[in-house]
Amino acid sequence: MLKALKKMFGKAEESVTGGVSSPTASPSSADRGLPSFQNQPAAERESTPPRPATEAEKPSERKPARARRERSAKAPVVDNWTLADFQVEPAEGKTRFHDFKLDPRLMHAIHDLGFPYCTPIQAQVLGFTLKGQDAIGRAQTGTGKTAAFLISIITQLLQTPPPRERYMGEPRALIIAPTRELVVQIAKDAAALTKYSGLNVMTFVGGMDFDKQLKQLEARYCDILVATPGRLLDFNQRGEVHLDMVEVMVLDEADRMLDMGFIPQVRQIIRQTPMKGERQTLLFSATFTEDVMNLAKQWTTEPAIVEIEPETVASDNVEQHVYAVAGSDKYKLLYNLITQNDWVRVMVFANRKDEVRRIEERLTRDGISAAQMSGDVPQHKRIRTLEDFREGKIRVMVATDVAGRGIHVDAISHVINFTLPEDPDDYVHRIGRTGRAGASGTSISFAGEDDAFALPPIEELMGRKITCEMPPDELLKPVPRKH
CATH class of the missing domain: 3.40.50.300 (P-loop containing nucleotide triphosphate hydrolases)
Structure with a gap:
């Protein structure tokens, strides 16, 4: 290639x-x-003729606030x-x-x-x-x-x-x-x-x-x-x-x-x-x-x-699991994994914004501090939410692939794929949120009747088989009702 x-x-x-x-x-x-090409010979420049100046580029029409001033920069730190x-x-x-x-x-x-x-x-x-x-x-x-x-x-x-x-x-x-x-x-x-x-x-x-x-x-x-x-x-x-x-x-x-x-x-x-x-x-x-x-x-x-060709597509620091679970049991499995293991910094991925919102609302209702990260959340709130997640004030971040792509937070112990992504590359990006900077991490994917088809392409990309397990009964216990 x-x-x-x-x-x-x-x-x-x-x-x-x-x-x-x-x-x-x-x-x-x-x-x-x-x-700084002002002194470069014209013959050495790109052969394409120069483009005409746009309206915004014409110096005579630029706003006074943009008027040229003498060069000045932020004072460097002296030490x-x-x-x-x-x-x-x-x-x-x-x-x-x-x-x-x-x-x-x-x-x-x-x-x-x-x-x-x-x-x-x-x-x-x-x-x-x-x-x-x-x-x-x-x-x-x-x-x-x-x-x-x-x-x-x-x-x-x-x-x-x-x-x-x-x-x-x-x-x-x-x-x-x-x-x-x-x-x-x-x-x-x-x-x-x-x-x-x-x-x-x-x-x-x-x-x-x-x-x-x-x-x-x-x-x-x-x-x-x-x-x-x-x-x-x-x-x-x-x-x-x-x-x-x-x-x-x-x-x-x-x-x-x-x-x-x-x-x-x-x-x-x-x-x-x-x-x-x-x-x-x-x-x-x-x-x-x-x-x-x-x-x-x-x-x-x-x-x-x-x-840079990695020895493996995903980091060797990430332990990967797949649970075969009915769609109706996915939330119970998620809730019990977090509460029974007392995880404190977890990322949960779903494919659609409405899924992300629904998962976050249910976790919050059931007493787990959670926040969502999707295109529906105003930017100022997303930045504040991300900082709260970094500081440990939020236990679970629920995100779409687009919103989760730029999240780099140390010490995320687990990544949960509530729904498997249709694009195998997204799987690699998702599980890469954990196991960063030499630390170890764990990814757990829920494969249900609606998204199990996405597993074989992921395994092909990874170049390995990911064992599919049945979750133990204690992880499928009903979620206790909050009064």
């Missing part, structure tokens, strides 16, 4: 399969081909930390962050997060992207791809100073993700990694107060913008955000954006950014379907293709 991809992009085999390149010195922005405080011994088969000669301000943040060595996706992706190359990456969920593209972005922004004049609403880096939860999670990781750099991170998501998001844009420059496609288009079409200074663009979970019908919106957004030869583009996807690769070919220039 990898050879076919290389051929598709017309790349020499050694350029893709070569090992991680650890630069001995940080390359200049000119060497890296990254996009006495040095690289000597971050000692990591070389280890065979491992790549250190030190091997990439990253900016000390970024290394300080990485040190605070406790990450001495790169994950495989980080080691391979950074070997290309820190040189300014476009990249397409595929890896399991929870492998560190978010940090990989954030480190690339932060390095670029620290190495290349912003223009002396810029609009308040002109981000230098743009990250597009399909769900609100994923945007919030990426922004949280970005805030941690930019802690000492003075760079500003902003988020635009639907379902939250538009004016509040606008006020943050008016208060400070935007260096890294993380957004869902719809809300970003809202800001762009109103002339509040201009994308003509984007140096690095990231499309995260491209396969999910395809599934959710976001690609027409993404195309509109990309047309507002510099041409693909004048920006660095990174695309990440859980799967490399033909549709994903066609998009990548349109939006990237000679990308490095990085695939």
